[in-house]
Amino acid sequence: MTLDQxxxxxxxxxxxxxxxxxxxxxxxxxxxxxxxxxxxxxxxAPLGDPLEVSLRGYQLSVRRSEAKLIQVEPA
Amino acid sequence: xxxxxxxxxxxxxxxxxxxxxxxxxxxxGNPNTGKTTLFNALTGLRQHTGNYPxxxxxxxxxxxxxxxGPMPAVELHDLPGTYSLAARSPDEIVVADxxxxxxxxxxxxxxxxxxxxxxNLERNLFxxxxxxxxxxxxxxxxxxxxxxESRGVQIDAPALGEQLGCAVVPIVASKRRGLAELKxxxxxxxxxxxxxxxxxxxxxxxxxxxxxxxQSFFSRRMEQLTRPVHRVEAMRVLIDRxxxxxxxxxxIFGAELAEQLATLRASLASADVQLVVVxxxxxxGRIGLIAERCIRRxxxxxxxxxxxxxxxxxxxxxxxxxxxxxxxxxxxxxxxVWARPLMDLIGVxxxxxxxxxAGWPWLGEGAIKSLLVDGVIAGVGAVVVFVPQIVILFGxxxxxxxxxxxxxxxxxxxxxxxxxxxxxxxxxxMLSSFACAVPGIMAARVIENxxxxxTTILVAPLMSCSARxxxxxxLIGAIVVPQDRHWLGGTVSLAGLTLLAMYLLGIVVAVPxxxxxxxxxxxxxxxxxxxxxxxxxxxxxxxxxxxxYDRGKAFLVRAGTIIFAVTIVVWGLLYYPHPASIAxxxxxxxxxxxxxxxxxxxxxxxTRLDHEMQGDYLRQSALGRTGRFIAPxxxxxxxxxKIASAALxxxxxxxxxxxxxGVIYNLGSDTDEHxxxxxxxxxxxxxxxxxxxxxxxxxxxxxxGIMVFFALCAQxxxxxxxxxxETASWRWPAFTFVYMTxxxxxxxxxxxxxxxxxxxx
Ligand SMILES: Nc1nc2c(ncn2[C@@H]2O[C@H](COP(=O)(O)OP(=O)(O)OP(=O)(O)O)[C@@H](O)[C@H]2O)c(=O)[nH]1
Numbered sequence: 004m005t006l007d008q009x010x011x012x013x014x015x016x017x018x019x020x021x022x023x024x025x026x027x028x029x030x031x032x033x034x035x036x037x038x039x040x041x042x043x044x045x046x047x048a049p050l051g052d053p054l055e056v057s058l059r060g061y062q063l064s065v066r067r068s069e070a071k072l073i074q075v076e077p078a
Numbered sequence: 079x080x081x082x083x084x085x086x087x088x089x090x091x092x093x094x095x096x097x098x099x100x101x102x103x104x105x106x107g108n109p110n111t112g113k114t115t116l117f118n119a120l121t122g123l124r125q126h127t128g129n130y131p132x133x134x135x136x137x138x139x140x141x142x143x144x145x146x147g148p149m150p151a152v153e154l155h156d157l158p159g160t161y162s163l164a165a166r167s168p169d170e171i172v173v174a175d176x177x178x179x180x181x182x183x184x185x186x187x188x189x190x191x192x193x194x195x196x197x198n199l200e201r202n203l204f205x206x207x208x209x210x211x212x213x214x215x216x217x218x219x220x221x222x223x224x225x226x227e228s229r230g231v232q233i234d235a236p237a238l239g240e241q242l243g244c245a246v247v248p249i250v251a252s253k254r255r256g257l258a259e260l261k262x263x264x265x266x267x268x269x270x271x272x273x274x275x276x277x278x279x280x281x282x283x284x285x286x287x288x289x290x291x292x293q294s295f296f297s298r299r300m301e302q303l304t305r306p307v308h309r310v311e312a313m314r315v316l317i318d319r320x321x322x323x324x325x326x327x328x329x330i331f332g333a334e335l336a337e338q339l340a341t342l343r344a345s346l347a348s349a350d351v352q353l354v355v356v357x358x359x360x361x362x363g364r365i366g367l368i369a370e371r372c373i374r375r376x377x378x379x380x381x382x383x384x385x386x387x388x389x390x391x392x393x394x395x396x397x398x399x400x401x402x403x404x405x406x407x408x409x410x411x412x413x414x415v416w417a418r419p420l421m422d423l424i425g426v427x428x429x430x431x432x433x434x435x436a437g438w439p440w441l442g443e444g445a446i447k448s449l450l451v452d453g454v455i456a457g458v459g460a461v462v463v464f465v466p467q468i469v470i471l472f473g474x475x476x477x478x479x480x481x482x483x484x485x486x487x488x489x490x491x492x493x494x495x496x497x498x499x500x501x502x503x504x505x506x507x508m509l510s511s512f513a514c515a516v517p518g519i520m521a522a523r524v525i526e527n528x529x530x531x532x533t534t535i536l537v538a539p540l541m542s543c544s545a546r547x548x549x550x551x552x553l554i555g556a557i558v559v560p561q562d563r564h565w566l567g568g569t570v571s572l573a574g575l576t577l578l579a580m581y582l583l584g585i586v587v588a589v590p591x592x593x594x595x596x597x598x599x600x601x602x603x604x605x606x607x608x609x610x611x612x613x614x615x616x617x618x619x620x621x622x623x624x625x626x627y628d629r630g631k632a633f634l635v636r637a638g639t640i641i642f643a644v645t646i647v648v649w650g651l652l653y654y655p656h657p658a659s660i661a662x663x664x665x666x667x668x669x670x671x672x673x674x675x676x677x678x679x680x681x682x683x684x685t686r687l688d689h690e691m692q693g694d695y696l697r698q699s700a701l702g703r704t705g706r707f708i709a710p711x712x713x714x715x716x717x718x719x720k721i722a723s724a725a726l727x728x729x730x731x732x733x734x735x736x737x738x739x740g741v742i743y744n745l746g747s748d749t750d751e752h753x754x755x756x757x758x759x760x761x762x763x764x765x766x767x768x769x770x771x772x773x774x775x776x777x778x779x780x781x782x783g784i785m786v787f788f789a790l791c792a793q794x795x796x797x798x799x800x801x802x803x804e805t806a807s808w809r810w811p812a813f814t815f816v817y818m819t820x821x822x823x824x825x826x827x828x829x830x831x832x833x834x835x836x837x838x839x
Contacts, residue, residue, distance in 0.1 A: 025319055025354050026166060027606045032358035033162045034608060035201045040362075049395035050493035053502070053607055060231070061198045062611035064489050064502075069606055 004077070007054065007070035009044040015075035016041055028072055035059045036073055101152045101268045102185050103142070104176055106209060107193035108202050109159035110612050112221045115621065116193055116251040117156045120261070136520075137183065144265045145258065152268060154191075155184065158523075161201075163208045164314060165322040169523060174323075177212040178308050189215045189267040191260075196226035196233055196248070197613075199373060203365045204358070206242065211278045212310050215267035216244040219260055223248045225615070229383075230376030238372040243277065252618050278309065279364050284349050285356055288342040289313050295338055302330055316342065317353050385482075385614040392486050402487065407578060409474045417466040424466075428459035445653065453649030458642055458737060462634070467551065468544045469630040472513050476625035480617035484509065485609065492607055498589050499596025501525070501607050504534040508588075511541035512581065513629065515797045518543075519804055529600040535804060536595060536814055537588040539797050542581045542789055545733040549788045550580050552736055556757025557781040583789050587821070645737045648727045651701035652742060660698075664691040696720075696742065701727060715787070715823075716780040716830045718765060725787065732793035779833040783826045791822035 009015055017040050022028055035058060036042065045055045045062060053066045107113045121140025138156040157173050165171035172181055179186025192209050194202035210216050220235055239246035245263040249256030280286060289312050296307040314323035316339070327335055346353060392398050432455040441447045478484055484506055492502030503525050511518030518538045525531040542550075559573045596602075664687050671683045696702045697719075705723030712722045720742055728735035736756070743759045763775040792798065798811040805811075 020352075020355060022352060022354070024606075026321075027608075029164060029318070029354040029358070030606060030608050032355060033164065033204060034610070035204065035358075035362060037359055037362045046389070046393060048393065048489055048493060049398065052493045052496075053489060055393075055489065055611055059198075059200045061201060062613070064485075064492075064607065064609045064611050066492070066496075066607045069608060 004075060005071045006042065006044075006056065006065075006073040006075050007067045009075065009077070011044055011046055013077060014041055014043040015077045017073055018076045019074040021072045021074065023072060027069060031065065031069060031072065034063055036063070041078065042073075042075065099185070100141070101188040103152045103154050103264060103268065104187040104190045104214075105154055105156045105193065106173060106177070106190060106205070107159060108161055108195065108205060110610065111159070111193045111195040111202065112251040113156065113159055113193045115618070116219060116221065116249070117154060118624070119251055119254050119257060121154055142261070142264075144261050152188070152264065155187070160205065162205060163212075163310065164318045166318070166320075167322060167528075171322040171326070174212070174310065174314065177209060177214065178311060180305060187214055189217060189264060189270070191217050191219060191264060193219045193221050193251075196220050196223045197229055197231060199226075199231075199233060200362070200365055200369055203242075203368065204361055207279055207361050207364065208310070210242065210244060212308070215270045216242075217260070217263045217267050218242065218244060218246045219251075220246055220248045221251050224250045224253070225613075232374040232376070234372045234374070238368065241368045241372060252620070279361055281313075281356060281360050282351065284346055284351055285316075285353070288316055288346060291342065292316055292338070295335070296327075299331065313357075315339070317357055319343070319353070383613070388614050389486070392483070393490060398486075398490060402490070405478075406581075407574070409471070412470060412474075417470055420466040421463050424459075424463045428455060428463070431455055432459070445656070448653060449646070449649060452740075453646055453653075454642070458645055459740070463548075465630055465634060467547055468513075469626045471544055471547070472629040473622060473626045475509065475513055476622040477617045479506075480621050482612045482614045485611050488609065489611065496607075498593040499530075499600075500533060500592055501530060502609065503607065504530065507534050507538055508541055511538040511543060514543050514545070515539045515541065515794065516800045519797070519800050522804070527602075529596070529602045532805065532810065533592050533595050533600050535801055536810065536817075537592045539792060539794065539801075539814060539818065540584045540588045540591065540790065542584045543794075545731065545794065546580075546788055548733050548736045550577055550785055552739075552757055552760075553776075553781040553785055556761050557776045558778050558785075580785055580789055583786065587790060587825075591817075591821075644727070644730050644734050648701065648734065648738050651727070652696065652699045652723075652738075654700060655698070656695060660691060660694050664688075664694075714831065715783055715826045716777075717784075718775055720763075721775075721780075721784065725784075728788075729793050730795045732788055732791070735788065735793075779830060779838050782833070783830045786829050787822045787826040789822075790818060790825055792818035 004015075005021075006015070006017075017036060017038050019038065020028055020032070040058055042056050042058045045057050047054055051067075053064050054070055055062055055064050056070075057063070105113060105117055117138070117140060120142045126139060136158070140154045140156070141151050142154045143151045155176065157176060158169070160170065160173050163174045163177075165174060175181035176184050177187065177190060190209055190212070192206050194206060206216075206218060218239070220233060220238070223233070226233060233248070235246045235248050245267065247256055247260045247263050249260055251257075281289075289309060292312040292315060293307055293309065296303060296312065300306070311323060314321065315327050318324060324339070343353065392401060432451050435441070435455065436447065436451045441450070478487075487509070488502035488505040491505050495501055495504055504522070507518045507521040507525070509518075510521050515538050518541065519535050522531050522534045522538065525534055554573050554576050559576055564571045668684055668687055671687070672680060675683055697706065701723045702719065704726060705719040708722050708726070709717075709719040712725075717725075724735050724738040724742060727738040739760065740756050743756065743763070760776055761774075765771050765773050765775055792815045798815060801811040801814055802808060
């Protein structure tokens with residue numbers, strides 16, 4: 004499954020990426036969303052998008068369309 | 079005195095004389111790490127800003143004194159905050175270029191100071207590893223250790239320094255802790271005589287081979303490039319497909335390089351290497367090892383912090399929106415209530431000054447006195463009086479920005495903004511534009527996508543900036559809501575609500591404008607929205623205070639220069655031509671009156687004649703003639719030629735309308751009857767001629783129309799100039815000017831004519 008499909012409060016491990024948009028994927032990877040890392044979906048904005056995830060001890064906001072590039076496995 | 083000290087003093091004198099250039103230290107770091115705070119703490123107010131040639135990146139340079147050691151002082155260059163050296167735009171590549179010594183307008187730095195957020199070390203180390211590979215001596219400022227400790231994060235700085243191969247100094251920039259140690263480390267790095275051989279984090283061998291082969295491609299063509307290509311640059315060309323480093327090289331080498339790159343990338347792809355993935359994974363892999371050795375976390379289970387609980391409240395659909403609206407209402411309310419006493423004080427001081435100068439016997443009655451009293455004092459004073467409100471508004475924005483609320487607002491608003499083709503990133507530029515469109519438009523630089531950035535730039539001037547505030551305050555206070563009404567113990571007032579409505583107008587109009595732009599001129603795919611959400615914290619008084627001081631000063635400087643100059647020109651256009659024949663005509667009439675009338679009746683008649691004379695002078699002045707010339711065009715808006723003249727005069731800067739009104743009605747009024755309050759004078763104005771003769775000029779409907787006009791019109795030369803600078807073309811400022819002016823006229827027309835149909839006229 005992909006990062007955008009997590010439930011609020013659910014944690015998961017990053018297992019892979021979809022290289023649909025190279026520049027975008029690079030941005031996300033540089034922010035530390037890498038294979039093996041645990042990410043948690045903290046909350047969803049009131050209008051359903053974007054998402055707030057926590058990883059490596061900080062919070063990151065990404066849109067659903069961007070979270071779709073990250074494949075995860077729930078812990 | 080020791081020999082070393084004498085030498086230091088000598089070197090300092092020679093540095094100040096410019097004989098010996100000061101060593102250059104570059105300051106880099108992720109956004110939000112306290113870079114600006116550290117820069118200010120290290121340089122004090124000894125700093126100046128400029129621009130790197132050819133790009134729209136601000137160059138801030140300060141002098142940092144080193145307390146001991148042979149180096150008396152170094153130049154500190156503050157670079158834009160960035161997460162990575164991978165550049166997607168000409169602006170983003172400046173950081174890498176400065177670090178490699180190939181940026182025009184900058185020398186190769188003698189050392190690099192990297193600021194990192196200790197509470198968020200892993201992500202910050204990504205940039206650190208990239209910077210170290212640029213090959214300059216590096217000092218890491220481990221900032222915000224107070225925050226890290228309060229979250230139970232312990233960092234072993236010496237071990238970290240050993241792992242990275244550079245000095246690591248723990249500091250708290252906001253409390254100026256650790257600065258002496260930091261300066262000593264910088265001095266040591268600058269004095270590092272031995273050039274360092276950096277040990278880069280090795281990428282997988284096929285990638286390294288490709289980088290080497292690119293480097294040799296470039297070194298075989300040195301004559302076309304005139305500079306060697308560093309490993310870091312070759313790496314960026316290879317990895318960032320479509321990025322700035324590649325584009326720049328393709329401009330020089332064309333198809334030859336394109337072919338070479340295609341071959342290299344194809345062979346990497348066939349070896350199953352994903353270029354964009356490999357660099358971050360390798361770096362973070364190494365960072366993971368470093369973190370294991372140097373970071374200790376007290377508790378495995380992250381605590382629920384106050385910040386988390388605040389977030390639950392502030393990002394909640396219902397409570398979040400309510401708090402947002404409430405916050406905005408309080409801001410506008412306080413602008414009226416808190417600033418009032420100060421404004422009154424300035425007003426009193428101004429009329430006292432005017433009266434005192436008018437009383438100078440040697441000034442005479444001619445043009446000089448009029449220039450000083452009616453032009454300079456009345457004009458500039460009318461603008462200066464708004465300084466308290468502007469300072470309060472900037473204070474609020476600074477608090478919201480500094481505590482981290484702005485990122486939440488961007489998060490809340492992203493969906494809405496992306497509906498009309500913008501993104502959450504546009505939110506901060508737009509909100510800053512409520513203070514002033516110029517910093518707002520500059521803040522749009524954080525938007526990577528060109529079309530999004532342009533759309534944001536084009537609608538940002540629609541936000542009600544602080545220069546509109548004087549116009550609103552004047553008209554609301556005097557005409558629209560002269561008797562203010564309060565509810566809820568004074569927290570809500572009609573004047574405050576009206577002001578809020580004027581601010582909302584800009585937003586409401588910006589939505590369809592942005593929507594249209596994104597569907598016509600600036601059509602394209604939606605760009606990304608990957609953004610850090612900083613934790614909430616108490617705003618720093620120092621930061622907020624500095625921002626208020628800085629903005630207040632900038633406004634005063636503007637009032638003292640541009641507004642002052644335009645006010646004098648406007649005064650001249652209103653005063654000249656000033657033929658003596660008019661005065662002579664009225665002198666004759668006065669004499670005639672003196673023969674037939676006496677006592678009070680005579681005094682009244684003389685006052686009436688004086689008014690008429692002033693009116694005649696105004697009418698045939700240069701600006702008055704122009705105003706009357708365009709009067710037919712603005713008559714459907716309910717304006718007379720005086721309003722038209724004032725609106726015309728305020729195209730260079732809209733707040734000038736207030737000073738122009740001051741000049742118009744001061745010139746046109748008898749000095750004995752001179753009211754210190756411009757608003758009261760305006761309120762008393764009646765139409766002298768035409769179908770409306772005898773009726774009030776400033777009905778509430780007309781005043782609302784004027785406010786709508788000023789809310790939407792492009793009356794700001796600085797904004798147009800900054801759009802020109804940021805877009806590097808005259809097309810966009812011209813477009814902005816035309817669309818906003820047309821929009822303003824049509825909207826004012828709709829308000830006035832619509833209002834009359836509804837019987838409000
Ligand atoms: N607790 C704590 N706060 C700090 C420290 N240093 C800076 N801050 C605060 O962090 C906030 C951000 O600081 P800035 O200096 O504006 O950060 P910056 O890196 O320049 O951020 P950008 O302007 O967004 O690039 C400010 O509110 C500072 O007061 C520190 O050592 N400890």
